Amino acid sequence: MTLDVLSAGPMLTVQDAGRFGLRHMGVSPAGPIDRAAMALANGLVGNAPGAAALEFAGPAGSFRCDRPVRFAIAAADCVIRIDKRVVLAGESHRLNPGETLTVGAPDGAVWAYLAFSGGLDLPGVLGSCATHLRSGLGGIEGRAVRAGDRLPLGEQTPDAPCLRPESPVFLHEEGPIRLVLGPQDSSFSPEVIRSLTEREFIVTPQRDRMAMVLGGVELPAAKGHDIVSDGTVPGSVQVPGSGMPLVLLAESQTTGGYPKIGTVASVDLARLAQMPVGARFRFSLVTPAEGEDLWIAKQARLRQMLRSFVAKPESVLRSDYLLSCELVGGFYDVEEILRPVTLPDRDRRP
Structure with missing residues (x-):
């Protein structure tokens, strides 16, 4: 097979x-x-x-x-x-x-x-x-x-x-990409931190399964762009010496020596990765607890969606599909339906 x-x-x-x-x-x-x-x-x-x-x-x-x-x-x-x-x-x-x-x-x-x-x-x-x-x-x-x-x-x-979804599917939300600051956000000036939410970033062609590079806004690190290597996770926003942030994805390395200004909340990481080259977006800041709540809520919606699939019509009508359809809109009295109809005299034929 x-x-x-x-x-x-x-x-x-x-x-x-x-x-x-x-x-x-x-x-x-x-x-x-x-x-x-x-x-x-x-x-x-x-x-x-x-x-x-x-x-x-x-x-x-x-x-x-x-x-x-x-x-x-x-x-x-x-x-x-x-x-x-x-x-x-x-x-x-x-x-x-x-x-x-x-x-x-x-x-x-x-x-x-x-x-x-x-x-x-x-x-x-x-x-x-x-x-x-x-x-x-x-x-x-x-x-x-x-x-x-x-x-x-x-x-x-x-x-x-x-199968097909019972109703239209929306896998991701809209709006700014939510970001949790840190762990090296103190390496950046308050002006740079504000630029995260006040300016638009651009998705560049530099992307693969490891990371994607963002353009449009440079993020200079006041304390320099080299740190002692520490842990990274998918969603980490590293800022190398170029000042162009890169967002780590599924095949990211496990440690890195660039300061991380923030981490894209798990609820929005796939949405960011799905943006085409040239797309523009802004970040909004959330706390770790808010990011966790958003992720939990998204997983609950996903589980509900996966439970709501229905059989779809095919070229041959199958019993499981027919049973999934509302073929009768209510209950009826069979005897009433079958009772002969008595027509008024004017409607009777000679």
Whole structure:
């Protein structure tokens, strides 16, 4: 039971929830840039939120399978074709043996996710099959997926329905990107701290799974741009000597020697990473407790969304889909419905 990769884009990787508990050994978690989007793609095909799926930036490529599977793409609209038939992102579809699935580049976002029912069944490295490109860990030999690869698929329920969200899905909020100051914010003047919220930053083309560089505002450090290396996490905003801040992402290093003016709140990190090149935004400051509350609330909304999927109509009407529809709008008295109607004399025919 395999998925054949006929062609592959340059940033197509296998990702699962990631590997945790190894930062003291210099191993960062990897995993998806946008966890909520990967959970959505997995949920639409009946997988656990952290099941192994494909992450892509730019065109994903083309694929075939040797058994019937369901697939879903989440995070962005894409041109998606099963042979010549166009299908939609944000809901699951069936792919049968002999059919070719072709997936174009995300529109309106940078990173998108392609999940298959049963998940990708690759061996784990340090407890995860997530690809860490810079370390060469996980996935397929620690590298991006390429044409000719054959990805094993896990077990699935063949007769399970295709799913769609019950209502429109909004994975991320709008507004400023929320930021927690520190731990080296004291290295920057009050004027520089104010510029975080008073001026607009720009997303530059300098970005990958490790970090993204921001432009538009320089952040000179009054106490210098070199510190004794200490711990970093995804979301850390480091400021090197150029004054151009860089935001660490899923494959970030575990320590760094640049001062960190703040940390992007977990609730907004994926939203920032999904902004296209040239996008403009501002930061707003929150406390660590506020950032934690925002994250907890977002996870609750995500769990509710994953529980609200419904069966979608397919070319053959299935009983599970029909049962999910409100085919009758109320209760009726059958005897009343079947009782003969007596017409007035003027309406009777001779």
